[in-house]
Amino acid sequence: MDEELQNEEGQNTEEDKERLRDKLKNSLIFDALEPSDLEDIINSMQEKQYLKDDTIVKQGDEAKEVFVIKEGSLDFAQFLVT
Helix, strand or coil: CCHHHHHCCCCCCHHHHHHHHHHHCCCCCCCCHHHHHHHHHHHCCCCCCCCCCCCCCCCCCCCCCCCCCCCCCCCCCCCCCC
């Protein structure tokens, strides 16, 4: 994880939390949450970095995480089995 994005305890900085609040409260999935519930989610989030061409999830994988894109872009592909 990027050291400048976290304090000594490995938690997101207040600046990171504010950025996440802005992104999440404008999302259809999170906009109806109570502020305290949104804070619980933000406090549990951790930054992960991926390299170009990394596979993050595959179709059929069990959903265990929610991804918020800080910078960059993702390509999505669906493979059809006939």
